[in-house]
Amino acid sequence: MDVKNTKRVFLGFDMGGTLAKLVYAEKDTVFCKESLDILNFILSTSHYGSSGIRDSHLEVSIPELGKVYFIRFASNRISGAIDLIKKKNLHIGIEILYAVGGGTHKYKALFEKELGVKIVHLDELGSIVKGMVYLLQHVEDECYTIENVANEDGSTIKINKNFGTDNDLFPFLVVNIGTGVSILKVTKANDIERISGTALGGGTFLGLCRLLTNSKKFDEALDLAATGDANSVNMLVKDIYSGECKGLGSDIKHFNLSGDLTASFFAKNIMISNPNENIRKKVSDSDISRALCIMIAQNVTQIALLNAKLHNVFKVFFTGNFLRHNPIASRTIVQNMRRWSELGNLNIEILFFRREGYLGAFGALIQGIERLK
Template identity: 30%
Template sequence: MTNLDEMEYNGLLDLEGAELCGDLEERNPPISLPNQSSDGALLAVDIGGTLIKLVYFEGNEDAMSHGRATGGQLRFVKFQTSRLDECLEFIRLNRLLYGRGLDTGSTSLNVKFKATGGGAFKFADVFKEKFGVSLDKLDEMDTVVTGANFLLKKIPNESFTCMHGKRTPVVVSQQNLFPYLLVNIGSGVSMIKVMGNRKFERVTGTHIGGGTMFGLAKLLTGCTRYDDFLQLSQQGDNLVLDLIVKDICGELVCLKQGLSASTLASSFGKVLSSRRKLSDYKAEDLATTLLSAFTYNIAQVIYSFIYP
């Protein structure tokens, strides 16, 4: 996420009337910015350990053709960090650094190229060589918080709960927004207590994050795309591999003792007593078990932290 505050402050971004547009059930629906000028280019990038995330402004075709140079969408695209070349090619083809109709290669224009993430340091030279631009490296935590505040404050439908694939909007009270806990799940996980704009503290984190879940998914199921993994995980049954309280005590005892029979006792715990080997398990069941193991774990690390 980019440092929107700074860009707004500097007159680069006009956030008035910002709203989600397109299909809300899409993974990454664009954000409409009806008053944003199409002059110049607006691109920002976050280069993490696993993914490169781009956000850029794309002016409306009709606005352009009618001579009105305002209105368009903030668009979100991601690439695997290991495929940096694809990302660079996307930037070049879409002229994201130099604006529409302007020549690639000229560096005298109003080029803004904010960048966050460890990769912004690691790959700075690559961008310099390829495009002749320097990355303006911003503090990652600061920009994540600013981006979250922007979404919570200005884009109502960006706040929702999701249950069985169904989104339910959450109304965010602007009076009681702070403090909140921002859980930023990347390869690893950072947990940030947000008290206001630019007022935040990284309170904890965990090395068991998206990288662990998808890394194990690649090894166990052979799937190589994250979206495939998510789809698999929606079709499986975690009780094939997970040990629940009922498995240890028997159902009758749970009833008698008032124990919750379905409480997860040990993720993957049923594998121990089974003679099955990896190839005997369905990819769907493995994916579902991984998803519940690590999402519950992240929730627990947070919960332990908030309610000791």
């Protein structure tokens, strides 16, 4: 067989409710003109159209795959993405696209009509786990824990975590925070169960930021949150009990409450005595964005903790695009999970991925390659 005439383009696609993610491997590029054309286009820039971005800091070389590239764009820009693909003839040579995510159902007919590319839809949750396990096995610094989360300057330390054998890895929970949230129990690589979830996810954060602030994009909202003060928005325990709550009764002592704990998100304004006062002037967009980010992260963490206790699984991976460029969320997750774990005498391992938002697309890529063998 003449390998040079074999069309082998290695792509994995994940189209979520907010973001579409594409993973491309340069495997066998030298043998395939169509694949080389795609690679040259990818490398020609780091921005594509109005929303496409190549996350160059995530690029990684893996012996079995060559160099792997990661690209994301807004899901609502899919028509523009298809137009760009057609204009650059980047669909030539792509006969099958292995994909996950609800958008692959929604836009399947459009892809097949406009590009002549057959969409093969894969199980999304299984693909996330597939991508996780592959990266854990092949990329040494993929997984990490976070320390020093209590530093007032916001600095943290990432400590790489490796798993030598399957016995070291399984079982575990996956808390995937995308537009919404899914929680998976993974007993082994092919034994995956969705055990819980919540509609309070990254989509909630961005949707409320758009309604309540001037930010319109995810990165804009997080940049705002970085300088905000959530305590100007949230009602704290000490707002109710006054001061640091020391010696203020058996309730506080019994429940081991700190005065800095949030008693109610976004409730500080109801403490203002004058109902006609313009309360919105007292808080900034940054304050609101930060409070929203912490609210989502804290609620997801609590649901994760309850599921860990219920299923007796104490290794928890947090994944999904909500965590991209979001140290506020990751610090909130670690701080709250550790505090609640200590209160319940639990030892829960809290883990993150460097390519947290691309696991589904990466899993689709790996499954596509396996089907070619």
